[in-house]
Amino acid sequence: QRSIVSWGSRLQKRGASSVEDEIVVHDDHIEAMAGLSQVDLSFEGIEMTLNKGKHKEPKQILDGSIRGRARPGRLLAIMGPSGAGKSSVMHALAGRIKESSALQLFGRRYVNGKELAGDSPLPAALIEQDVNFFPHMTVRETLDFRVQLQLGSRLSKRARHKVVDDIMEQLGLTKVADSIVGNSKVRGISGGERKRLSIAVEMIASPALIFLDEPTSGLDATAATKLVQTLRDLADEGKTIVAVIHQPSQHVFDKFDDIMLVSEGKLMYFGPREEVRAYMNKYGCKAPADMGTAEHILDCVSADLLEGETAEDASNRMDRLAKNAANQNIDLGIAKTAIESNSQLQRFSSGMSHRPRSSLLTQFRLLLQRSFREISRGKLVLFVKLVQQVTTALIYGGIYSLGTNQASIQDRFGLLSLIAIGTANMAIAQSIRAFPREKSIISGELASRMYRTLPYFVGKALAEIPLVTFMSSVFGSILYRLTGLSRMTGKFRNFLGLLSMHGITAEATGLLIGAFSPSSDIALAVFPAILVINIIFDGKNISEENTPRLLKWVPKIGLIRWGFEGLCVNEFEGLEFDVGGPRRGPVAKTGADALARFGLGSRSLGDVLRAQMIITGGFYALSYLGLTLTRQRFQVMQPPLDNKQILDDAKEKEL
């Protein structure tokens, strides 16, 4: 069986039949999507409640009156005052309400007349208000990355480029194809172009249904009109489009076909745009002649007093509109006989379940490439890091000048301890700062099952290693000469190796903190405590004997402890000290004597490296687990409770 993605058919229309032939994807997911090249989505009884605690009344975010229909070829706007529940309606329809034990979601959704299971992903794209991208990738690279992942590696390079060029042309992005995407910190393409890119990346899978949360927010009037025109064009191709629109201009409003008005979680109107003004006039909310419909209808469904209204009038108006909407005759187009059994429903849903379409190896290759590209192109970040390393090394070099007298033993331990702490601090902080932002990008990609967590994670971890090694080498090379650390053969090379390994372990620690933290604020809040614990148990601040019994395991996985121990063993072994001159404690003639003072002499460099590798591997594994566990899950939509069930529940409670 062959199925042709709709990009293919578009290319064919333009006469590029040879390329079209290549865009044939033997994939049951695409087949399922292709089978649903048009989606007629209807819904009823959408209700969402929030339990605020044992002794508080649950808050009804959506009251169950929400119903309507989004049809192919039509643009549906969900409108209403701020806090009305627009975004909740749209996310509920898309099956993308974030899972929470405090929330309950009820309702029924139908696709092309058939009921959809509550936990089923729709064959739809959902474009959030602020979509984050990897800022240093160009528009073309961002799209090409997605095309490779989503359409698989079966496409030839030429066919892939054709798909990318076509999407860019359709979304008006050709002009900025080779500009970097950017974000709030990195200058890139404009806000309107970024919004169009967020639509473009979703168009690759050729979804028949597209949800957009406030696509025009933050755009000026011209950019907003241009964007909605793009949506209009997509609808004209047969796509079903649902957008939450906040205070649209009349121009923008006029591009929509259907309007759903929501206020205080209730349906206030559902129907064609051209009828809404007359509807409001008919039901007692007369529009002033000089007022645009968009502005007027928002006034009508707002609880604020209109001109000449008393509070009672306003409340009556709201009640009247809600009651009328509940009685509105809306054709949901549901074939009541369509569902014969639960299993049929399940089959219908599972046919549309998402899963990655490219092999694990391809996912890994693309993700590694992207991570590496992102790291190497962040020129400003690289420059700042380099300056940090050089200045820190110069500061150490300006202060320490190590000789071979007895006092130099303390200086050596002090310097190596500071290096271990400083390297860990910098690497963890850097990883904590960057990772949660990246997590916000990848969580959307993982939620849409574009790739699996494992290849992403391995790619990310590997991509960091060359940079850590490079920075450690710059830092170590400057510092080593200036401070006068041991000149014995092989020591300098070992020092750089140990420093790099220490940096990699520290990165893994940062990744672990980032993976389990829901935001960078939380990660930054736990970071000092973790660093302090690592410093306390660094091997010289508390003796092994006096470590509380319950905490004996901590030094075993102590990041700084192993880093410090490795650097000390490397430096001190084989050194000989003068016995004259100023002294600190008993005389130590050799490096081995000095190491014994801190109980450090018993382990070899091999032992240290082994321990660091085990810690790094363990932390990577835990970070992977953290990413998997904290993966976004969505609320399942339950069928609405019927009256009998409500009565039964009430009786059960009474008993």
Ligand SMILES: Nc1ncnc2c1ncn2[C@@H]1O[C@H](COP(=O)(O)OP(=O)(O)OP(=O)(O)O)[C@@H](O)[C@H]1O
């Ligand atoms: N998961 C949730 N937990 C707690 N409260 C929620 C949740 N989802 C929605 N709400 C609350 O429900 C109400 C409606 O929110 P929603 O974001 O749907 O409104 P909106 O009409 O899109 O608002 P705006 O236009 O201001 O973005 C708000 O008071 C919001 O705080």
